[in-house]
Amino acid sequence: MRNCVKKLVLSLHLFSVIILSAQHLDAKATILKRINEPEFQNRVFSVIDYGAIADGITNAKPAFDQAIQECKQAGGGKVEVPKGNYFLEGPLHLESHLNLELQEGAVLKFSSNPESYPLVLTSWEGTILYNYSPFIYAYQKENIAITGKGIIDGESSDTFATWHPLQKEDQLRSREMNHNSIPFEERQFGKGHYLRPQLIQFFDCKTILIEDVSIEDSPFWCVHLLKCENAILRGVKYDAQNKNNDGIDLEYSRDILIENIRFNNNDDNVAIKAGRDHEGRAMQMPSENIVVRNCAFKGLHALVIGSEMSSGVRNVFVENCTYAGYVKRGVYLKSNPDRGGEISDIFIKNVEFGEVLDCFMITSNYHNEGFGFPSTINNINLSNVKCEKANNYGIYLKGYNKKPIRNINLNRFKVKETGRNPFVDFAEEVMFKTVKLNGETIKWNAEKLKQNPPDEYDY
Template identity: 45%
Template sequence: MNIKVFTGIVFLCLATVSAKSQQQDWKVDASVILEKISEPDFPDRIFKISSETVKENVADVINKKIDECSKAGGGKVVLASGEYFCEGPLILKDNVNLHLEKNTKLVFSQKPEDYLPVVLVRWEGTEAWNYSPFIYASDVENIAITGKGIIDGNGSAEESFREWRPLQKKDQNKLREMGKNGVPVNERVFGKGHFLRPQLIHLLNCKNILLEDITIKNGAFWLIQPTYCDNITVRGVKVDSRFINNDGVDIDSDTNVLIENCNFNTGDDFVAIKSGRDQDGWRVNKPSKNILIRNCVSENCLHGISFGSELSGGIENVICQNLTFKKVRSYGVQFKSNKDRGGYLKNVILDNIQIDTAETCISFTNQYHSYSGGNNPTAFENILIRNLKCNIAQEKAISMIGLPEMPIQNVKLENVTIQKSGELSVVDNVINMSFINVKY
């Protein structure tokens, strides 16, 4: 075990250490989380669409069927096998299951004017009015996207929203300043003439959600982003979208979330758990909590499971178990914030995590980039990582960097093996930490 120990840390540097240094007086129970999660139920009504009979804009046809289905009391809007080209967003309504049959492919246009008028979104942790996400819902209940079909964000097109990323900095900074200064949300209008990329699937303030068996490809920005939502199940979903900012799922100020049996190959985080950015996150004040992520695989991602950095509303009560990451291009397990964020991260259990290769296996930092001079550090506490195995950490096995004024607290590593690592591990400003059967 090679470790560099800095001033300000209370740490026992042994491969096997008694747990007496940490009294675990907190508990996160998967069964308690599952008790609060149930799938939406839909009437037997079927509203079917065939690509062969569509003679107008597919988005208009599907939205009409969604409206008809919802007004009838709910049911299933079925896209029969075939390819559909949507020139505009799909808007989900109460009690509608949008079902893509096997061999169905839903492809979205890349014309900005197709995604106007603007709608309310949360963009990288700050609320704004922006181009509509490709699939959008706001303030509805009992919704689903299911089936064996493919949703293609068309980000690989020659001209796509993906090309906006190098152009977004001015608008990105403007929105962040609006959030910092408390500009009323109805005055934060972007859209035409601006370059904030739209999300692929963005569900805002919705309840009782199911995403099951679909495949998602080629997003230009965040792929699946439920925000302020409650009672969410994501099951058997496949993601193959490897452009920058393509996270598998962004859990964003959501409660009662189950993600299971998924395969996410992404250009960014496998799953990111967030809850708002800085002052705007404090204003909304909604944590992400009661989250279970289990039995999932990623063959290729930039980061594995990620907490933050937008966590100003707080994150609590999270269990991640039975996750396999084959190639992680940066951090395998990442907890990140900075002194602008505030908020908190507590009561997290990671159990049975398998990582083939990563740059750094386990990373904690309260000094993440984009810091702009605030004085609101994030409290990290009550974190258990057990039964983790990593074959190769090309850089550090473990990096834990807290702050002198806000040390990371109550961290326990148990049955952790990192077979090979490059640089010395770093632990700085961590108190009440225990290692039990840790080898690296």
């Protein structure tokens, strides 16, 4: 009788998974229909016509700024950057209805002088504050693009990137401001502080396109969409090897398409976030309706959700992706009991990895810290996910003792070689269907899979 009940429960769970998956395929199609590319007036403003000298030495920023303003005053168009090396003594602040086109052979190289970057409203690791301007920045703009086969070079490996060991005091100060709800205008960093700026940031912008450019040597995160809506990131290539050189960070953003990206960056490839702790929960602005497809992963982690996700992350679709090299973790969902919020309705399909440390990992206790606000992690679905080798775990799923993770579904999940048996703890409604590790089919058995990992696991 007990076995019959178990079989009935499993059948009902499987049926609900099938129905839910079908519903979310419809949701993905609806999302894609909403996402539109920006359109621009047929006007061209060449930076050469405004005095830019492409010798890599002369400051071209005044010419770029003038071309941007002329484009704005004319009602929009293309700011054209012909082949050549352009040195910029400070950031570019983009305007609405503008396409910054970097033609093939064009290289932007940015100044290493912090005093050339004014303070702007931005965010840092999930906390809104004033800091050095991102090198390319747009605030409350719409219908905006960066396109072309040129290169955006942050020139930061010997300058801003060296601030990483100096940032701890400011990092902790920013978090205290978050926890104490200090007004934004009082959160002033910049000179005398060591929070590195992002390379490209769109803040509170709509209808965005970043296409085909190459990104190198970023000071911090490479591309950061903060409170943005309706964006396409397509065909971008990376060679960004500094600390915290995340490829794409989505924060409080919705209706996003990421496709045909070739990653090679020294941190997360795609990181989906939604604010930190008190501020994130108060914002009530989840990152949602995100499609990632046809990408090649290489770097630290391929797809990450969290750890700053206090407003929630939902409706994420990742499909038809492969690898360009090693990543530490393939699919990585992370939170802790400081965050709150929810990660739900995540669908990952037809994805391959080569060698990794861990293939699929969820932790509700990131860095083994925090209390009072455990996160909800629910309805996570992986289908036809393959990995050649996981040096550590093929599957590591650890919820929080007061709030288990729920409804975790693996269907056709295969890791040819793993260093450890799978580990699952504080998890409910887990389904394994055709799960193979080291050539062995793994059946769902809560007690068998609950083994003792190291007390201090390297998250």
